[in-house]
Amino acid sequence: MKKLKKKFKIYDPKIKEECAVFGISNVNDASTLTALGLHALQHRGQEGCGIVSYDGEKYHSEKRFGLVGDNFNDEKVIKKLPGKHAIGHNRYSTTGGTALRNVQPFFADTNAGGIGVAHNGNLTNAITLRNKLVQEGAIFYTTSDTETIVQLIAKSKRVKTIDKIIDAIFQIQGGYALVMMTQNTLIGVRDPYGIRPLVIGKLKNSYVFASETCAFDIIGAKFVREVENGEIVYIENDELKSIKPFPPKKIRPCVFEYIYFSRPDSILNGKTAYEYRKNFGLQLAKEDKIEADLVVPVPDSGNAAALGYAEEKSLKFDLGLIRNHYVGRTFIEPSQQIRSLGVKLKLNPNISVIKDKRIILVDDSLVRGTTSSKIVKMLYDSGAKEVHVRIASPEIKFPDFYGVDTPTKKELLAANKSTAEICEFIKAKSLKFLSLNGLYLGMGFEKRNENYPQLTDHHFTGEYPVKIIDELGEDKVTQLSLLSTASNN
Numbered sequence: 001m002k003k004l005k006k007k008f009k010i011y012d013p014k015i016k017e018e019c020a021v022f023g024i025s026n027v028n029d030a031s032t033l034t035a036l037g038l039h040a041l042q043h044r045g046q047e048g049c050g051i052v053s054y055d056g057e058k059y060h061s062e063k064r065f066g067l068v069g070d071n072f073n074d075e076k077v078i079k080k081l082p083g084k085h086a087i088g089h090n091r092y093s094t095t096g097g098t099a100l101r102n103v104q105p106f107f108a109d110t111n112a113g114g115i116g117v118a119h120n121g122n123l124t125n126a127i128t129l130r131n132k133l134v135q136e137g138a139i140f141y142t143t144s145d146t147e148t149i150v151q152l153i154a155k156s157k158r159v160k161t162i163d164k165i166i167d168a169i170f171q172i173q174g175g176y177a178l179v180m181m182t183q184n185t186l187i188g189v190r191d192p193y194g195i196r197p198l199v200i201g202k203l204k205n206s207y208v209f210a211s212e213t214c215a216f217d218i219i220g221a222k223f224v225r226e227v228e229n230g231e232i233v234y235i236e237n238d239e240l241k242s243i244k245p246f247p248p249k250k251i252r253p254c255v256f257e258y259i260y261f262s263r264p265d266s267i268l269n270g271k272t273a274y275e276y277r278k279n280f281g282l283q284l285a286k287e288d289k290i291e292a293d294l295v296v297p298v299p300d301s302g303n304a305a306a307l308g309y310a311e312e313k314s315l316k317f318d319l320g321l322i323r324n325h326y327v328g329r330t331f332i333e334p335s336q337q338i339r340s341l342g343v344k345l346k347l348n349p350n351i352s353v354i355k356d357k358r359i360i361l362v363d364d365s366l367v368r369g370t371t372s373s374k375i376v377k378m379l380y381d382s383g384a385k386e387v388h389v390r391i392a393s394p395e396i397k398f399p400d401f402y403g404v405d406t407p408t409k410k411e412l413l414a415a416n417k418s419t420a421e422i423c424e425f426i427k428a429k430s431l432k433f434l435s436l437n438g439l440y441l442g443m444g445f446e447k448r449n450e451n452y453p454q455l456t457d458h459h460f461t462g463e464y465p466v467k468i469i470d471e472l473g474e475d476k477v478t479q480l481s482l483l484s485t486a487s488n489n
Helices: 002-007 030-040 075-079 126-135 145-155 161-169 255-261 273-286 303-313 370-381 419-426 436-443
Strands: 019-024 048-054 059-065 085-091 106-110 113-123 174-181 185-190 199-203 206-210 222-226 232-236 239-243 294-297 321-323 347-349 358-363 386-391 430-433
Touching: 019 030, 019 113, 019 174, 019 185, 030 048, 030 075, 030 085, 030 206, 048 113, 059 113, 085 113, 085 174, 106 145, 113 126, 113 145, 126 145, 145 161, 161 185, 161 232, 185 206, 255 273, 273 303, 273 436, 294 303, 303 358, 321 370, 347 370, 358 370, 370 386, 370 419, 419 430
Parallel strands: 294 358, 358 386, 386 430
Antiparallel strands: 019 085, 019 206, 048 059, 048 085, 106 113, 113 174, 174 185, 185 232, 199 206, 199 222, 232 239, 321 347
């Protein structure tokens, strides 16, 4: 069965967020609340999940393959995770095989006591640091760059755990958000540019850290604030404390949190992700002069942008594509014929809506273009008169190194073809992307600051805020898995 799962995978064109992190301190049923928080963050990683708890004397750990709801819905499992303190993690790996030992949170004993670590992001110098540590005698058990962070913390000669963490983060580079737990302290860390997200919530007298605010809603916690870029926050004696060890920098969050990654109801910089996406569609409409009968979203990623587009153009909005929400990432079928149906496993045309219509098809992004071409063909085969594809973000021309699973540059369609060539490839009547300036207008900025961009937008511009230290071959675009393995150990 394991072999079948690996063999029969649904092709998913979307770029993937690395992971989700969650932590809560000094509350009854900490592990149950952590499981609920991870469930709300399931969209950020589906390959594995784990929880580490602390009961005042001992640490307890459970790590599993698959979805949170399939693994932490059993009272027997939760009972294995006693205590008032817990951290959790959803994993989405980018390279290398899936191995249970790579599922987080990680736990280690140090001379200052035990520490659990959950990490979202990628280090751009993980391989360099790992090689140095191995030369110094360190032994690595996993293939994750998160273990590099754990090793650096354990290796520090400082006495206090917070000081050990500061030692470690001064040596790492990249985009990262960390949630850590010691015997009496819950700790959160965000990288100096704030590329990866981390937010603070409060449940009565208990504090919560999470990748997104939607994790607070499910447990009844109130959103307090975002962790600032380059900030270390920690809960000690039920008090929220803050340290800013880095030289101050202006924040540059990942633009794809706004375009795609974050759940629509999560709050980013004072607005929901839904509001930003609707604005992107509005700006796209302002830049467009095409005439059509109907605006159709690619569900669910294009819903908000399509609504914004339709409202700005005063065009009818309708569901011309129906999504099957019960198809997972590893749908197993015995025949090549079934697998070849491709996108129809997830999407099906609503013929009564699209027949004889000039359609504006809206999606949030275009990566490889293969699924877009299948959707366009599906609409034409179902009677559409014209299909005009509109993308509510600029052309993705460059890979990511900060925790996002993007294809190599040679696989990014916009890196190798003009807009006209892409249009021909996907067989659309016309194709238009949101301009870079339109994206920033949709974010609420007057324009992009060319000297110091307000966002980490290298996907479109090739301007990377954090230097890539590790030498990468053409096919290596991330450092999450440093070894290729298919082991399930």
